[in-house]
């Protein structure tokens with residue numbers, strides 16, 4: 001089967017810092033991969049390398065069997081197969097929730113306004129905020145805004161969704177509602193790469209845990225195996241710190 005995501009020999013430096021070291025990673029369609037690792041280990045950079053938001057120094061990135069070029073029109077087209085949700089929601093402040101979700105499909109995909117609105121309403125319903133469609137981002141809670149950000153990414157009908165610490169900027173009581181939307185997506189068969197500190201999500205929703213340290217994938221296993229028997233000292237240290245935190 002063609003992997004939905006394939007990274008082969010991916011390297012990235014920031015100056016002298018070798019942030020991604022010969023990363024090889026294949027993710028099957030429908031697989032949910034949680035990326036864990038200490039601060040600075042390269043998790044965000046890995047995520048951003050997958051849609052080439054971060055230029056890489058060498059290696060190959062393929063989405064559904066197609067190589068993402070470094071730049072150009074093909075990159076824009078292929079990148080829209082990859083939805084991304086960040087720690088900060090970055091919604092357009094002066095546009096309504098509905099407009100936030102319809103903007104990219106109408107501008108980039110040239111979908112008609114009516115069709116984009118119908119789809120946006122379905123997506124807003126799916127993330128539980130259909131009744132907020134005419135409001136502006138500032139009128140919503142952080143958790144609601146993050147759910148809009150997820151709906152906005154889904155509006156482009158991506159093949160893969162990347163989540164980079166999507167709950168880190170939220171008040172604790174809002175984390176659950178965002179995790180629930182992500183868990184629903186996982187159950188629906190979306191291919192997902194998720195950088196998160198939510199160990200509950202990792203245990204319940206992930207098919208795989210990838211543990212990074214110093215720009216390398218040190219462990220790649222099931223959540224059960226990883227949490228019960230991490231095989232490296234670095235993973236044991238990491239788990240010791242976060243689980244006693």
Ligand SMILES: Nc1ncnc2c1ncn2[C@@H]1O[C@H](COP(=O)(O)OP(=O)(O)OP(=O)(O)O)[C@@H](O)[C@H]1O
Nearest residue numbers: 014015017019037038039040041042043044045046
């Ligand atoms: N634009 C940049 N310029 C220079 N160095 C950078 C840049 N972005 C990241 N780095 C460095 O690269 C390393 C990896 O960063 P990255 O954000 O990928 O790690 P991370 O595992 O996601 O960390 P965290 O858990 O703290 O978010 C860090 O040492 C970071 O300081």
